[in-house]
Amino acid sequence: MDKLSSFQIYKWMLSFVTPYRGLLILLVLSGVVIGSVELAFPKALQFLIDTSIPSGETDKFILILIGISVLIFLMVVTMAYRNRIERKLREYAARDIQWSMFQHLRTLGYPYFENKPTGDTLGLLQSSVKAVQEIYRIYLPSLLWRSIFALISLVFMVQISPLLTGLTLVSFMLYYFVGPILEKKSSQNKSQAYQYGKEYDKQIYDSVSAITEVKAYSAQPWIMDNFRKVHKQYSKQWLKALAIFHLSEVFRRFTYYVGAVAVLLYGPYCVHNGTMLVGELSAFILYYFTLMALLTAIMTDITEQKILLLQGERLYRFASEVPLLQEPDAPISLSNRSGTIRFEGVSFGYPNGPMLLDKLNLTIHQGERVAIVGESGNGKTTVMKLLSRFYDPTEGVISIDGIPLPLIPQSELSDLIGYVFQETYLFGTSIQENIRFGKPDASDTEVQEAALRAYAHEFILATKDGYETEVGERGIKLSGGQKQRISIARMMLKRPAIVLLDEATSALDRESEMRVQQSIRELQGATVIAVAHRLSTIQDFDRILVMDQGRVVEQGNWQDLITQRGALYALWTGREYMDAQ
Numbered sequence: 329m330d331k332l333s334s335f336q337i338y339k340w341m342l343s344f345v346t347p348y349r350g351l352l353i354l355l356v357l358s359g360v361v362i363g364s365v366e367l368a369f370p371k372a373l374q375f376l377i378d379t380s381i382p383s384g385e386t387d388k389f390i391l392i393l394i395g396i397s398v399l400i401f402l403m404v405v406t407m408a409y410r411n412r413i414e415r416k417l418r419e420y421a422a423r424d425i426q427w428s429m430f431q432h433l434r435t436l437g438y439p440y441f442e443n444k445p446t447g448d449t450l451g452l453l454q455s456s457v458k459a460v461q462e463i464y465r466i467y468l469p470s471l472l473w474r475s476i477f478a479l480i481s482l483v484f485m486v487q488i489s490p491l492l493t494g495l496t497l498v499s500f501m502l503y504y505f506v507g508p509i510l511e512k513k514s515s516q517n518k519s520q521a522y523q524y525g526k527e528y529d530k531q532i533y534d535s536v537s538a539i540t541e542v543k544a545y546s547a548q549p550w551i552m553d554n555f556r557k558v559h560k561q562y563s564k565q566w567l568k569a570l571a572i573f574h575l576s577e578v579f580r581r582f583t584y585y586v587g588a589v590a591v592l593l594y595g596p597y598c599v600h601n602g603t604m605l606v607g608e609l610s611a612f613i614l615y616y617f618t619l620m621a622l623l624t625a626i627m628t629d630i631t632e633q634k635i636l637l638l639q640g641e642r643l644y645r646f647a648s649e650v651p652l653l654q655e656p657d658a659p660i661s662l663s664n665r666s667g668t669i670r671f672e673g674v675s676f677g678y679p680n681g682p683m684l685l686d687k688l689n690l691t692i693h694q695g696e697r698v699a700i701v702g703e704s705g706n707g708k709t710t711v712m713k714l715l716s717r718f719y720d721p722t723e724g725v726i727s728i729d730g731i732p733l734p735l736i737p738q739s740e741l742s743d744l745i746g747y748v749f750q751e752t753y754l755f756g757t758s759i760q761e762n763i764r765f766g767k768p769d770a771s772d773t774e775v776q777e778a779a780l781r782a783y784a785h786e787f788i789l790a791t792k793d794g795y796e797t798e799v800g801e802r803g804i805k806l807s808g809g810q811k812q813r814i815s816i817a818r819m820m821l822k823r824p825a826i827v828l829l830d831e832a833t834s835a836l837d838r839e840s841e842m843r844v845q846q847s848i849r850e851l852q853g854a855t856v857i858a859v860a861h862r863l864s865t866i867q868d869f870d871r872i873l874v875m876d877q878g879r880v881v882e883q884g885n886w887q888d889l890i891t892q893r894g895a896l897y898a899l900w901t902g903r904e905y906m907d908a909q
């Protein structure tokens with residue numbers, strides 16, 4: 329993995345602020361106004377001690393006080409204005425980064441989700457985004473105003489005594505010789521602690537999402553044991569990181585007071601030899617303490633931001649992740665027609681995996697009903713995934729109506745295809761909403777018609793609230809067969825031109841399965857491609873493809889292939905017993 333500099337990451341994080349540079353400029357200007365007024369007080373004190381008191385010119389001092397009162401009023405108004413623009417700036421940037429990450433996640437597509445644990449992605453979109461948002465909400469505004477105040481204080485200090493200013497800054501610079509070493513050590517330890525924290529988040533996610541398995545296997549002690557181990561490492565690492573962090577804090581304070589002692593020793597000497605007035609020294613000391621408080625706070629901000637940079641780096645890497653599948657530059661529209669599907673010399677292997685499909689050639693005509701059969705794990709589902717363009721082939725071309733898939737807009741392809749997956753995912757909402765997912769603008773009647781055709785209507789009516797029944801998280805309150813029928817109803821509602829059924833009826837009883845098969849048969853003009861292990865369900869398909877080792881080794885209708893006594897016959901006789909069950 330390339331090493332990224334903090335500057336690179338910080339620049340990227342700040343890019344979410346640049347669209348609001350107008351607000352940023354206003355924020356800086358208001359900071360200058362507020363800082364100048366606030367820091368005028370030591371100057372007024374200096375005038376009082378050096379000029380007003382010795383000369384007895386109280387009129388002038390009263391005039392100055394009136395002037396300061398006007399400025400204070402101006403400052404209070406500016407403060408209210410500054411708070412408003414600061415709020416806008418930080419909330420806009422925080423909103424934009426969250427939205428941008430979410431949008432990016434969508435473009436990454438299927439391969440990303442299949443290869444990244446969900447816990448990781450959730451952690452990224454929740455904790456990392458939140459951490460980076462703190463930069464806009466806390467650190468950036470405070471760094472801005474602290475830097476402005478520090479600069480103004482420094483200007484006043486130099487104006488009073490450049491020599492004394494140089495002397496105090498030397499003590500501050502002392503921190504830089506030792507501070508960065510401690511800070512680096514601290515952030516390395518915190519980085520390690522974050523890694524353990526990530527692992528901890530992942531374990532929490534896994535234990536919640538696999539609650540059924542945990543219960544069924546009485547795995548609670550095992551889970552708790554793992555938790556304890558990771559949590560122990562996590563808290564130990566944090567304690568270590570914090571210890572080093574506090575050591576650097578102590579050292580910073582030490583340098584702070586070294587400077588103060590230098591001012592207290594050298595300042596009176598300057599007054600004594602007449603190079604400085606008492607009022608000037610008093611004002612200088614006030615400016616010095618203000619400046620040091622600001623500089624040390626800036627240092628703390630920078631150190632704390634460094635820790636957030638680790639989260640920023642995770643997000644930056646995520647944002648730089650190039651989608652495996654790109655939208656076409658010059659798309660060709662299919663206009664919702666399907667046509668002939670062709671696989672020409674298609675080879676494919678999953679990233680970092682062995683080759684699965686080996687120069688596969690396949691033609692499926694519009695309206696044809698084709699079943700793909702074969703031993704488990706030999707690539708049947710993969711053929712469906714490639715046709716849906718979840719992945720691109722390593723070699724060869726897949727086309728619909730002569731147009732290669734990469735040239736078809738992804739949204740059109742999704743509209744064209746209705747995929748009923750091996751595992752049904754239901755959202756934790758009502759049955760109705762879960763079916764409507766297939767066509768968001770469908771009427772209630774359309775939803776019910778789709779449910780009827782998926783042979784789901786009757787069981788839905790038998791549930792407590794009918795179509796309004798909540799299915800629980802991931803549909804936990806429904807049986808496997810019920811979930812499958814809802815998933816089929818979704819597809820029926822969508823009425824796609826190409827229907828992909830991956831073991832879509834495997835959890836149904838015989839009667840439900842026959843009814844659903846009949847409805848699928850009635851899908852006018854649709855091309856149907858089905859993967860099935862229960863061979864009895866595909867006997868009336870127009871064509872059966874038998875796959876072995878990434879190739880189609882046999883194809884034809886049921887009768888011909890069984891008579892031929894080849895690969896299908898071998899599968900059939902091997903599975904007769906299973907089918908009879």
Ligand SMILES: Nc1ncnc2c1ncn2[C@@H]1O[C@H](COP(=O)(O)OP(=O)(O)OP(=O)(O)O)[C@@H](O)[C@H]1O
Pocket residue numbers: 442443678679681684703704705706707708709710711859
């Ligand atoms: N996302 C993935 N990353 C890596 N390997 C994968 C991925 N998905 C599937 N595989 C592997 O690819 C091979 C083929 O999987 P596929 O799901 O296409 O088989 P299948 O013929 O449909 O199996 P089954 O009949 O059991 O559903 C399997 O060995 C599987 O482990």
